[in-house]
Amino acid sequence: DAGVIQSPRHEVTEMGQEVTLRCKPISGHNSLFWYRQTMMRGLELLIYFNNNVPIDDSGMPEDRFSAKMPNASFSTLKIQPSEPRDSAVYFCASTFGASGELFFGEGSRLTVL
Amino acid sequence: AQRVTQPEKLLSVFKGAPVELKCNYSYSGSPELFWYVQYSRQRLQLLLRHISRESIKGFTADLNKGETSFHLKKPFAQEEDSAMYYCALSSYNTDKLIFGTGTRLQVFP
Numbered sequence: 705d706a707g708v709i710q711s712p713r714h715e716v717t718e719m720g721q722e723v724t725l726r727c728k729p730i731s732g733h734n735s736l737f738w739y740r741q742t743m744m745r746g747l748e749l750l751i752y753f754n755n756n757v758p759i760d761d762s763g764m765p766e767d768r769f770s771a772k773m774p775n776a777s778f779s780t781l782k783i784q785p786s787e788p789r790d791s792a793v794y795f796c797a798s799t800f801g802a803s804g805e806l807f808f809g810e811g812s813r814l815t816v817l
Numbered sequence: 818a819q820r821v822t823q824p825e826k827l828l829s830v831f832k833g834a835p836v837e838l839k840c841n842y843s844y845s846g847s848p849e850l851f852w853y854v855q856y857s858r859q860r861l862q863l864l865l866r867h868i869s870r871e872s873i874k875g876f877t878a879d880l881n882k883g884e885t886s887f888h889l890k891k892p893f894a895q896e897e898d899s900a901m902y903y904c905a906l907s908s909y910n911t912d913k914l915i916f917g918t919g920t921r922l923q924v925f926p
Binding site: 808 | 823849851853860861862863866903905907911912913914915916917918919
């Protein structure tokens with residue numbers, strides 16, 4: 705298994721543009737997480753899904769952020785419109801059960817100018 | 818509310834020196850604590866979990882419920898230990914993980 709796959713790895717966009725980040729979890733995993741990493745705030749949980757259903761989205765910063773998981777093998781995180789303060793590395797992770805061991809993707813580095 | 822605090826953003830030591838990365842948590846129930854590590858150009862990965870009570874790469878961490886701490890320790894640091902370390906907490910029987918802000922460990926030769 706190639707592990708959790710995220711795309712794009714890098715994205716540079718201008719303020720106001722829509723950004724879509726994609727994630728393919730490990731096959732067989734039933735929970736998927738989106739985290740945002742910044743120097744100041746570390747790793748923040750944005751939202752997580754269990755069996756494709758959003759369980760906790762309390763970390764989603766604003767209505768500009770939305771996430772979907774249409775099936776067990778794909779999830780998206782969308783920012784519309786994007787702002788410079790959204791610049792960060794966005795990580796997707798997946799797991800099975802409540803083991804506490806999350807498997808992370810390589811991250812998507814977003815820069816909003 | 819669940820919270821994980823890592824007070825040090827950067828910890829620098831020389832090879833062979835002892836290392837202690839601090840982690841404090843707040844949680845009203847019975848928590849499960851973890852340490853994750855991110856080496857340069859590698860993915861974030863699990864280092865150890867408190868319920869296992871094991872030593873990984875020479876690192877250990879003891880859960881102290883009285884002090885609500887889960888400090889990561891290694892008696893003799895190696896250069897290859899240089900990485901970003903995150904402490905994380907989950908509540909019992911859930912898969913939601915809350916991370917601290919991380920500590921960057923630099924081990925000089």
